[in-house]
Amino acid sequence: MSTNDPYAGERLKLSPFYPRASVLNIREAWSAWNGYKFAEYYYDAEYEYFCVRNQCATYDICPMQKYLVKGRDAEAMLNRMVTRDITKLKLNRVTYVVWCTDEGRLVDDGTIFKLASDEFMLTCGSSCIAWLRMSTYGFDEVNVFDVTDDIAALSFQGPTSCAVLKEMGLEGIEQAKPFDILRFPFHGDTLMVSRTGFTGDLGYELWISPGLALELWDELYSAGEDYGIQPFGEAATNMARLEAGFIMPDMEFNEALKTVHFEHDQTPFELNLGWLVDFSKPHFNGRRALLEEKKRGPKYTLTRLDIEGNKPAEGSYLYGDRNCKKKEIGYVTSAMWSPAVKANIALAMIRTDCLQGEIWAEIYYEKELRHYQKVARCTVKDKPFWSPPRARATPPPDY
Amino acid sequence: MTGKTHDAIIVGGGHNGLTTAAYLAKAGLDVVVVEKNPHVGGAAVSLELHEGWVYSNCSYVCSMMRQSIHRDLDLTRHGLILVPYLGTVNFGDDGQTLIDYPSEEAAHLELKRHSPHDADSMHRFQADLARYAQFIRKTLLRTPPDPTSMRPRDIRELLFLGKQMWSLGEREMYEYVRFFTISAADFLEDYFENDLIKAAMASPGIIGTALGVYSPGSAYILLHHVMGDVDGNIGAWGLARGGMGAISEALASAAREHGAEIRTTSGVQQILVKDGEACGVVLENGDELNAGIVVSNLDAKRTFTRVMDRNDLPPGIYEKAKNFKIRGSSGKVNIALDGMPQFTGVPDNRYVNRGGQGFTGSLKTMERAYDAWKHGRWSPDPFVESVIPSAWDPTVAPPGKHWMSNFVQYCPPTLAEGPWTPEERDAFGQAVVDKIERYSPGFKDLIVHMEVRTPHDLEQEVGLTEGNIFQGELTIDQLLFNRPFPGYAQYRMPVKNLYMCGSSTHPGGGVSSACGANAAREILMDLKKPNTVPEDDFYDE
Amino acid sequence: MSDYDSIIIGAGHNGLVCAAYLARAGQKVLLLESAEAPGGLAANREFHPGFKTSVAHVVNHFSDRIASDLKLARYGFEGSSNVTLVTGLGREGRHVTVDGHSVTGVEQGDAEAYRRFAAQMRRFADALKPFWLKTIPRAAPGKWSDMSTFARIGLKLRLLGKDDMREFMRVAALPARDLVDENFDSELLKAVLCWDGLIGSKMAPRSPNNAVLPMLYRTAQGQSGTPGSLIEALQASARAAGVEIRTGTTVDRILVNPGQDGLVAEGVILAGGEHIHASRVVSSADPKTTFIGLAGIDNLEIQFTNRIRRLRCDGFVAKLHLALNGLPEFTGLDRLNGRLLIAPTMNDIEFAFDHAKYGEYPPEPVMEIVIPSLQDASLAPQEKHVLSAHVMYVPYRPKGGWNKQAKAALYERIIERLSGYAPGIRDQIIHAELLTPAELERDYRVSGGHWHHAEFALDQMLMMRPTYEAAQYSTPLPGLYLCGAGCHPGGDLTGAPGHNAAREILR
Incomplete structure (x- = not known):
């Protein structure tokens, strides 16, 4: 983001998937999430909800905050920050975590991806860079990078989601256990797939560089055509997560x-x-x-x-x-x-x-x-x- | 010549004096307000100083007006409407701009382009500030307790403060003490890294005070300016339609409706004391008015050292008044413009000028301006806080024309070389115009008329000693039970039947009506009348 | 297995006091010091062959009670209860001298005002004095038993009487400038009286809130004497009580192990790798060094460590040591005892500070001078002398950083300033040493080179010093205690933090 753009505050950012998603957002039902223009729903919230439960559907998680935590002390720093034992997390695995204040009160929740022994990705619903900065103070070798805008991410959920990914040619995707991370070659780059989600159902999250976002969308939608693929927005997500019993900030907890x-x-x-x-x-x-x-x-x-x-x-x-x-x-x-x-x-x-x-x-x-x-x-x-x-x-x- | 005897005389028709008058009159007292100027309002006035243009030539923005008083005195019916600002633009040293958008999403994005860290940290900052503001706001419409007293009421009020403090929780109690005593710069250091963001957040910490952003205590002053609210939005600022005079006029109208008499062009020569009791005033024209009680809306220094005979005061009071810290530190440049100025680096849309402009620079720029003040000079690069009320108030300038209020920090009450001269005053005004021109090329060509006001002018016209806009510095030694003097913080003064109701009393400066209302409550209590003054409302915090 | 009951890190005067008390209570105590001799900032050090002095150059309110508990007189500390004279050097030899009761060199009015003022300040100081040797409790639910301390503070203030109590509550937060402006006319006297509220801190006469309490802290009656003899006596007293002192021994970090209920400090690891176990570790190092440097960040809580980070502890004082070939001659001054101030007006102090705010060093520094060799002849060869000066305001982090040229330029300004009052001094200098705050940090392991370890300010005092959860000498890390100037009541050579920490440990 240029610091010289005086209009920056007035323009919501557009997700790399926006060119495709906007065509499908027939109702122009937009809201905002972390500075991104974001779909409340695309056509009908309950219809989208049933797509999640009955077929498969995509949810644009580009606005979700993504931080890369790198360095020799990365594990120690995260391990002190969250309540779970990160040293037990295996390579290419994901875990759901919460982190608390000194008084044991929830700052936020999110997921940690172990990408290498000294490299982790932390995702969460709202910005937490200031807390990460506080948490890294005093550690010698750890760096935190906000990679939110550098990674395009799509959550892909529903009973047919695995079939669609197979159809798309992601060989061996069915072997991914919950919270596994797999990588696939994709147009000369790497497509990272994790078996994670926020719907309590079978589902995956797809991570790709923003330049290949539209290719990913097109291939996924083409593979999913016969499986009832459909984008879903915030409203349907909120229904699915409540059924799954997942908590939301400003609903179940105050940060x-x-x-x-x-x-x-x-x-x-x-x-x-x-x-x-x-x-x-x-x-x-x-x-x-x-x-x-x-x-x-x-x-x-x-x-x-x-x-x-x-x-x-x-x-x-x-x-x-x-x-x-x-x-x-x-x-x-x-x-x-x-x-x-x-x-x-x-x-x-x-x-x-x-x-x-x-x-x-x-x-x-x-x-x-x-x-x-x-x-x-x-x-x-x-x-x-x-x-x-x-x-x-x-x-x-x-x- | 002896006139008729009133129940109460209010010396000075500033907004607090008018508030006291309204409440006393509402309780059925025979009240007369005497004001030296031909208009009421003190520093909250609207004056047509150039044909077609109405200036709020002293105070220019309203955020602290207690809504319970607004509502209770029905000020809207008396013609008052407060319209909130949209976002304020802050200009940095290097031409960078920072806009404080009303939309949270937009404000976050705008902060993020300067520093993603600070954008995130802003949430914590706002939560913390809201917590501190809620604490202070609960004290505004209460009389401070005397901690040396054993009277049940003082003990009760002290316990109230203690309970408020306790309810913050242990950590926040300490954080509160820290916040209350440190400098704005140190306070902000804990949240922000970006110079312009820090400067923009710090700027309320210096307005009206003879402290700098690095001076301990300035963090509280920051809060004093942002603890007000418009419709429950803490920190929001608003304009009074028709200028700040509209507030005074509405209060005056309410007071008159309840039967108060308001005599303008009636400066007080002296407050009369007989047998140790205040009993009336002598006006500058020689008229003498008598009353059961006298309430001074003047600042503490002026009250005791200018309009009272030293021999009428108990020992030590004159010295206390002389030592009362009331330092002029602010100037004002009011400018009539031929059209809307264009600012560099700001989006070209209809919304952006419907808020303030802060020519903020950086913490260092602000501090250097303070250093200049210490040397008895003004800074060539002053901190200027501006607003163009005509952008959303159709009543203050002819159609298509505009007026711009520019508040300048710092400006010394007297110069190192001696008193202010008209030439020096013009040079000061020019420094301000030069600064604005840097951010708005062509600004100078738009100027139709300009009024430059130094602390000296403010003292001459409004009567504020040294031109201090708060009627006394807002430092711990002059806050709460120390304001104006320890032992006299409950609006009753050392002379029997003499009260104070101006900003020299708790909770201090700002167009809030709180001082006036609190004074009225104490007076009514002494006169054994039922209390008509409302408690504050907190939007069910 | 523990080798010791307590290991104390740092043999500064507070470390010595704490160690002595613990050992006298029967504990097996090991005191570790990385320098070659105990004493920390109060240790006499040879800065030029034959010339010695210490960074802290006056003892003027060392606690009477500690001196008597530790029998310091028996071990050679000849404390006196006389207030150290302070002389403000005036231009053309017109000086002002105060002794805590009266003043010379001013008009009659000021002299009378001073008597009143000094008496009132003493009343306030006496009311507060007991609390410097108390632990200030946490203001937390469930801690009611400790609350009596607050009640006693309240009572002490009430006992001052209504007028004094009101006045105290007004002046407690007053800027030094306003306090003295209200009372005096003489510019020099005002500057002199400001000084004790400001010295060592990032404050100037106009700075509100933080000047008066330090002033009262320093006004409290106590023992005065020389730092050298104090350290010698403390050392002897500690050794006599059975404290084992190991100098030249640097602690690399504190040994922290998982215990039943979380982590516990169980000893130290020395720079050479040696592990020494103890039931507890007591650090007289400053809070930043203790927590961030020694305890280890991953053993502490996030917000706690960030409160330690934000502690304001950048020093603003440089230290000048001059080896002189004779007693310097100050115009119009016949006695050189006590403290001499070069700070002719409050504006001089204020404007010197203004430069330091922006990372510049002032063109006309202000300073406090002592000739330690007058009191202790062993500090310099016969007929020769040592001049010691605290120079304000010198930034810890100047613009462009510290380098040879910057230091040389600063030195030149100081000597120039000094020569204005002692015209011949330049020719008397055999050797000069100038220590910037950055060098004090390096040489004495004090974060920011701040001799109070943390700025002496309302938000960093009492139960907030250094920060809550560590203000009662214990810390969030069980087994780790603090006993240095970073705890209540604060810096200066008083022994109070070391004494209070020992009491808490023994509780």
Whole structure:
């Protein structure tokens, strides 16, 4: 980006896939993500959602922040930063991580790709270069490069996704286990494919240099033509991720460094991500605070709820009694009617000590300008709402 | 000659004096405001100094006006409307520009072209600043407690402050102390690397103060300027339609509606004290007005050293007033323009001038301007903060013509060589015009009329000692329970029945009406009248 | 297995004090010093054959209690409770001298004002004095038991009476300039009185907030004497208590191992590779050196290390040592004892500072001069003398960096300035040594060459010194403690940080 372009602030950046994606965005339904012009949806959010669940679909993840962390101390630096043990991560593998403040509060979540013994790629939803800079302070040999604009990335999800990649000629792609990284020659360059995604289903993410972005798109769409390929936007993603039980900033959690009020941010334990916190590691950021939190038990726990009826419990308060007379025990963070599982689902922050008792949601909804209120029984679900075996199988079934 | 006896006389019709008058009158008191100028408003005025052009020739922007007062006194019905700025453009030393867009996405991209790191860090900066601002805002419409007192109310208020502090959490308590005491430059160093971004963020830290960006304490002043809000957007600035005088006129109109009398061209010669109690004033024309209480809207130094007899004061007060830090450090150049100036390196669109222009330079440029002030000079490369209100206020310039307000930091109250002369004043104005011309070639040719105001002029016309726009420096020794003097921070002055309601009192300068409202609350309490002054509203923070 | 109860890194005066207290409580203590002799910045060092002096050149408020606890008098420290005289050198030999109670060389009005002023400052200083030897607790929920310290500070202030308390709360954050402007007329006297609020810091008379507390810290009554004899006595006292002192031994890093509840500091690794184990490690090095250099970044938390990074610890003082072939003659001055200041007006100080702000060194530096050989004849050959001067303001990182020419030019300016008051001095110089802050950092292992280890400022004081979580002498790394000037109460030769750290360790 030129520092001399006075218009820089007024022009959203265009993804390398934009020339193709814009043709398909018939509704011109654009919003913005990290400074990129970004599709809210292309034709119809629910249609796109069903493409993800039933066929295959692409999601432009160029705006996702990508950082290359390189150098002799790269592993040590990342290992101190995140709560998981990165030293256990094998070459060409990916892992989902969270990182916390000294007080054990979530700064952000993301994935780490181990590309070489001294080279990692970190991806996350919003910019984290300032935190990375703080984290590298004091290490002798580690450099962080923002490569967001240097890599074009496309998430490719859905039951037919593996078949399409095979059709495209990516030999051996079916052997990729979840969180594996594979590389394929592509027009004289390398196409990196990871078996990762944000939909809770079979899916891949494709990484290529921006100059070959359109070639990739064209080959993928040509191979996927008979498999129902379709781009999907933010709206459909949000539906799929909620079914998969994945958390979103500004929905399930506040990024700690952007939080104004004391302890209005969350710990991994509150977000039910305790499994990401590896206390066998002697040190990582927030360890002391998290150890205390673990001993004490989190005040709130993020919980999956199946709610009776069909009115989405968006923004609802939760109570321990049907009359909603006692003090509220929590609140819903995300909610929707799941078209695939035919259930009224939600993620909710609930007081840990109230999880065993009854849970009732106070739901407000509207019918033709009349406003109604109802109280619905909630059932805690241990498993994600959507978690088909194919998401984990290697090789995956052909659809 | 003895006139009729009023309940209260307000000395000075600045916006705080008018606020006090409105609230006292609203409570049913017989109130008279005496103002030396032919117009009310003090430093919040709109004056037609060139035919067709209306200048807000002193204060020029509004962000701190307490909305609960605006709402309570129904100022909109009295003609006041505040319209927020769109983004401000900052100009760096090297011709670089930085635009503060209203859209978060756009602002982020704009920052990113200067420094991706700083663009990211801005989120943390804004969250931290919002946290500090929320803390301070809760104190604005409250009377500071006296920490040496054991009265239940003082203890309660002290506990309130303690509780606010405690609710920040341990880390933020310390961070808050740090923020409150360090320099703007050190504070910003923790977030930013880019010179222009640092400079743009630091600039509110020097406005109106005799401190530099490297002086400890300037970080708080930065907050003092951005803790205001327009419609809940912390840090947003706005213009009053019709100029800053519109605020004063609306307050005056509200006060009159409640029955207050406002006498302009009635400067006060002296505040009268009989048997140790304030009892009235003598006007410059010799008229004497009597009242149960006297409320001074003048600054602390002027009140006690100019309009009161030293013999009427308890021992030590005169010295305290003499030592009160009220340093002139700002100048103002008001310019009538033949057309809209074009600025280099700025997008050519209709939105960009609908905000401010900050001729910011870098931290060093600003600091060097401060160094010049210490030497009793003005800098050839001053910090100038400008706005072209006519870009969105149709009432202040003829159609197609414009007026530009240029606030200049720093400008000494007296020059090293001696007092200001008209020639020196013009040279100062020229330095400002030269600076703008560097970023807007052809600017000089657009000038139709120009008014240059040094601290000296401000003192002469408005009555602010040394031309200090805050009625006293905003340093810890003069804030909260130290403002204006320790032991007299609750609006009651050392002489019985004498009160102060101007910016020399807590919470200090800025067109906020908070000082005036707080003073009214204390007066009503002393008179055992029901309180009519609202609490602040915080948008349910 | 631990070889020692405590290993103390750095045998500066605080390291010595801490070691002595720990050993007297029965601990097995090893004190490691990388220089050839203990003392740190207070150690006498031969800078020219036969001529010695120390960087820190006055002891004027060393804690009485520590001196008596450690029996320093018995070991040769002849402390006196007299306040060190401060003389402001005036132009044409018209000087001003203050002794903490009265002033000479000014008009009657100022002399009376000074008596009032000094008495009030002493009242404030006395109220605060007990707290320099206390641990300032964390202001955190669940720490109520420690809160009594805050209550006691509050009570002490209340006991000053309403007027004094109010005045204290007003002046506590006042710029030095305003404080003295309110009281005095004489420009020279004002400059002299400013000095103790500013020396060593990145501040000038107009800088708010951070001048008055250091002034009161230095006004607190204590022992004065020579740095050399203090270090000798501390060393003797520590050895007598059983402290093992190893000089010429550089610690490469702190040995950190995983323990049951996370990492624990368990000893040190020397530059030669030797591991020494101990139940705890106590560092008298500055916080930046301790945490970033010795403890290791990957053993600490991210925000914590970044708070250490942002500590303001760039030194602004250069040190001049002159070997003189006789006693220098200052115009109009017959006694050269005490401290001599070349800072004729507050503006001189302010404008010298203005240059340093931008990384330039001032054309007319201001300085504090001491002739240490007057008090301690062993510092120079017979009939010869040593002049020691703190020169302000000299940037740690000047524009263009430090090089020979820059240093030579600065030296020339200093001598020129000095000659204005001691006209013959140039011809008396046998040898001169000028240490820039960068050289102080290199030679004495002090980050930024800052003798307070970290700027003495409100945000870096009390329970925020050096930063919270490390302000009660323990650190976020269990087993690692701090005992240097980077902790409460701060720099100068007081012994307080070392004393307080030992108390916390023994708790």
